[in-house]
Amino acid sequence: MAKSGPKSGKRIVMKFGGTSMAGTERIRRVANLVRAQAAAGNQVAVVVSAMAGETDRLINFCREANALYDPAEFDVVVSSGEQVTSGLLALTLQSLGTKARSWLGWQLPVRTIEAHSKARIETIDAPGLIEALEDGEIAVIPGFQGVSEEGRITTMGRGGSDTSAVGIAAAINADRCDIYTDVDGVYTTDPRIVAKARKLKAVTYEEMLELASVGAKVLQTRSVGLAMKAGVRIQVLSSFGDDDAASADELPGTLIVSDMEMDQLVENGDMERQLVTGIAHDKNEAKIILTRVPDKPGAVAHIFEPLADASINVDMIIQNVGRDKGETDVTFTVPQADLARAQAMLEDRLEDIGFNRIITDSHIAKISVVGVGMKSHAGVASTMFRALSDRGINIQAISTSEIKVSVLIDEDETELAVRVLHTAYGLDAVEEAV
Ligand code: ASP
Numbered sequence: 001m002a003k004s005g006p007k008s009g010k011r012i013v014m015k016f017g018g019t020s021m022a023g024t025e026r027i028r029r030v031a032n033l034v035r036a037q038a039a040a041g042n043q044v045a046v047v048v049s050a051m052a053g054e055t056d057r058l059i060n061f062c063r064e065a066n067a068l069y070d071p072a073e074f075d076v077v078v079s080s081g082e083q084v085t086s087g088l089l090a091l092t093l094q095s096l097g098t099k100a101r102s103w104l105g106w107q108l109p110v111r112t113i114e115a116h117s118k119a120r121i122e123t124i125d126a127p128g129l130i131e132a133l134e135d136g137e138i139a140v141i142p143g144f145q146g147v148s149e150e151g152r153i154t155t156m157g158r159g160g161s162d163t164s165a166v167g168i169a170a171a172i173n174a175d176r177c178d179i180y181t182d183v184d185g186v187y188t189t190d191p192r193i194v195a196k197a198r199k200l201k202a203v204t205y206e207e208m209l210e211l212a213s214v215g216a217k218v219l220q221t222r223s224v225g226l227a228m229k230a231g232v233r234i235q236v237l238s239s240f241g242d243d244d245a246a247s248a249d250e251l252p253g254t255l256i257v258s259d260m261e262m263d264q265l266v267e268n269g270d271m272e273r274q275l276v277t278g279i280a281h282d283k284n285e286a287k288i289i290l291t292r293v294p295d296k297p298g299a300v301a302h303i304f305e306p307l308a309d310a311s312i313n314v315d316m317i318i319q320n321v322g323r324d325k326g327e328t329d330v331t332f333t334v335p336q337a338d339l340a341r342a343q344a345m346l347e348d349r350l351e352d353i354g355f356n357r358i359i360t361d362s363h364i365a366k367i368s369v370v371g372v373g374m375k376s377h378a379g380v381a382s383t384m385f386r387a388l389s390d391r392g393i394n395i396q397a398i399s400t401s402e403i404k405v406s407v408l409i410d411e412d413e414t415e416l417a418v419r420v421l422h423t424a425y426g427l428d429a430v431e432e433a434v
């Protein structure tokens with residue numbers, strides 16, 4: 001549908017993280033980037049984070065004030081960091097001669113469920129916002145905050161400004177949601193491990209969800225889920241470019257798009273189709289083995305029901321072939337932070353479940369190769385197993401999905417495994433001939 005608006009008028013959301021907003025100097029840089037987008041004839045809504053470190057500082061104040069803090073008052077305090085930066089950016093834009101105003105969460109409003117400190121967006125009312133944008137005014141919106149049905153301020157969990165930005169983009173039917181951050185895109189793997197990691201031109205929503213653990217967490221995972229549901233095109237790009245850095249319209253960052261748009265990019269020759277898009281690693285899981293569990297219906301349900309009731313997320317599960325005497329070993333992984341709780345819970349139910357021993361190991365890492373390309377190709381898993389075994393890396397567990405193969409290995413071998421796989425799938429950047 002054609003959008004009304006000035007000139008070549010695209011409607012764009014620009015989101016800036018805490019490092020980009022840390023101090024008046026940086027806010028001025030941001031204001032210049034925003035002004036340039038508006039000057040190019042785009043309608044611009046900006047979503048901002050609190051200054052880097054500010055949310056942590058506010059959380060500490062709450063703890064000091066009352067260790068058993070009321071979550072509703074907690075949200076009143078921690079949401080304030082974004083209120084400050086949104087006002088400061090609007091002021092700075094005005095000082096540059098641009099029309100701008102802030103729209104706080106309760107003013108739009110951004111309606112969320114009541115769950116304080118982990119609220120989810122329900123609806124965003126945008127008619128007033130759209131009217132202002134069409135009128136050529138830049139809208140500055142504090143991320144992270146919303147309002148509950150009871151009319152109280154809510155916040156959306158750490159990193160929630162990304163989700164705010166995607167929510168706003170969906171509500172105003174934006175052409176693109178540009179997420180400006182301190183990295184210049186999404187890489188084939190963690191560049192701190194593999195110097196030859198390459199920046200990806202585009203990834204699909206599904207791939208991004210799987211790659212979330214690569215390097216710095218670039219986006220709040222929930223924002224990617226929301227973008228996928230609402231069909232919001234995201235671009236991750238750096239806000240720290242030189243003055244002559246490419247404009248966001250030239251798509252210098254990484255696009256996060258639907259499968260369909262990805263196919264189009266490949267068809268148009270903008271992208272090469274890769275079998276594997278990236279290699280992710282995750283050191284935050286722990287392994288639990290229950291030995292000699294009865295090999296009969298209901299045994300596995302007995303293990304996993306209590307964990308589910310306690311909201312402990314189980315990831316990989318392997319049930320070994322039965323041994324003699326109708327017994328089997330069950331291996332699975334849980335987040336490291338939940339290991340002690342899971343172990344205590346299982347030990348409490350030793351009689352119900354009927355296992356012999358519980359063995360735990362948090363010295364493990366999960367390595368995943370991810371790519372939509374593998375939907376239509378065989379051999380991705382076997383390449384992985386061969387490459388790892390050639391380097392003497394032992395695989396302790398395996399799981400697969402349509403676009404991912406994951407293995408569990410010894411944590412000490414993480415870096416080696418990532419490097420070996422990055423090379424095995426031809427992902428290493430080739431040095432350009434001079
Ligand atoms: N300021 C909040 C946080 O640090 C939200 C955000 O920046 O995305 O988690």
Ligand code: MG
Binds near residue numbers: 017159162218219220
């Ligand atoms: Mg963030």
